[in-house]
Amino acid sequence: MDLAEEILKLKKEKRAVILAHNYQRPEIQDIADYVGDSIELSRKAMEEKNAEIIVFSAVDFMAESAAILNPNKKVLLPTLGARCPMAQMLTVEEIKRVKKLHPNTPLVLYVNTLAVSKAECDICCTSANATKIVESLNADTVLFGPDRNLAEYVQRKTGKQIIPVPEWGFCPTHLLFQPEDVQLLKMQHPDAKVIVHPECTHEMQKTADFVGSTSQMCVYAKKTNAKTFIVGTEEGLLHRLRKDNPDKKFILAYDGAICPNMKLNTLDRLYTALKEEKNVIKVPEPVASQARKALKRMFEING
Ligand code: SF4
Numbered sequence: 001m002d003l004a005e006e007i008l009k010l011k012k013e014k015r016a017v018i019l020a021h022n023y024q025r026p027e028i029q030d031i032a033d034y035v036g037d038s039i040e041l042s043r044k045a046m047e048e049k050n051a052e053i054i055v056f057s058a059v060d061f062m063a064e065s066a067a068i069l070n071p072n073k074k075v076l077l078p079t080l081g082a083r084c085p086m087a088q089m090l091t092v093e094e095i096k097r098v099k100k101l102h103p104n105t106p107l108v109l110y111v112n113t114l115a116v117s118k119a120e121c122d123i124c125c126t127s128a129n130a131t132k133i134v135e136s137l138n139a140d141t142v143l144f145g146p147d148r149n150l151a152e153y154v155q156r157k158t159g160k161q162i163i164p165v166p167e168w169g170f171c172p173t174h175l176l177f178q179p180e181d182v183q184l185l186k187m188q189h190p191d192a193k194v195i196v197h198p199e200c201t202h203e204m205q206k207t208a209d210f211v212g213s214t215s216q217m218c219v220y221a222k223k224t225n226a227k228t229f230i231v232g233t234e235e236g237l238l239h240r241l242r243k244d245n246p247d248k249k250f251i252l253a254y255d256g257a258i259c260p261n262m263k264l265n266t267l268d269r270l271y272t273a274l275k276e277e278k279n280v281i282k283v284p285e286p287v288a289s290q291a292r293k294a295l296k297r298m299f300e301i302n303g
Pocket residue numbers: 023059083084085086087112171172173174234259260261262
């Protein structure tokens with residue numbers, strides 16, 4: 001029996017569900033029960049009433065969100081060292097400092113934050129619903145973190161004043177994309193549509209036919225007639241795009257756009273975590289209950 005089969009057998013025995021983020025290695029996506037973005041996956045985890053264990057193949061903040069939203073399930077992260085550097089960029093001290101400067105301004109935090117940060121905010125958002133969440137607030141000025149590119153994207157879309165917290169937060173992987181690379185690829189594939197994540201720079205977003213989250217990119221690629229797409233997000237998404245659209249061609253806008261943290265998870269590590277039920281992600285109360293409120297407010301607005 002190969003490792004993938006061993007994992008599937010173990011999963012059944014332990015009544016586990018395997019969730020894999022869109023940026024996971026292809027072999028992990030292929031054995032997962034669900035592949036998606038962080039919030040799609042947390043929702044799936046909540047719907048899986050019979051599951052006792054959730055193996056969340058992704059990075060720290062996503063497993064934390066699953067643990068917050070599923071307090072009665074055991075949430076396992078295949079690799080404890082899989083930590084998102086952008087989430088680490090926002091500290092509670094920085095949040096408190098900025099809140100003092102802007103006492104009556106709501107704070108919206110991207111789900112790519114640690115639970116202790118989420119516990120300090122008014123409402124969470126994803127890259128798919130950030131504009132809608134900010135528009136729903138009765139405020140012309142909004143504090144937003146930790147991704148500066150997403151903050152600026154939301155400012156352009158809503159016309160509200162967005163104050164980034166911290167001023168300089170970024171995703172190191174999405175920052176690697178350059179408009180010059182897209183221009184070169186467009187010369188080779190003039191009919192290609194360019195699809196880009198809002199964590200990319202504004203210059204990069206300007207090259208795009210479509211800017212959106214990973215799940216929105218999947219919908220766009222499916223419904224658009226184009227046969228070729230130049231993709232500006234982490235390379236793991238291309239596996240899902242190719243599987244969903246076997247007749248279409250997907251080209252990564254920059255070959256090196258690989259998130260090393262996401263790629264720390266391997267089949268081997270996933271197997272060991274599930275077998276030994278180790279790397280359990282726990283979020284202590286009251287941090288969990290405060291963060292849960294911020295996530296649930298988002299679900300109330302976004303359905
Ligand atoms: S792709 Fe960027 S935001 Fe996503 S986990 Fe990696 S570093 Fe964090």
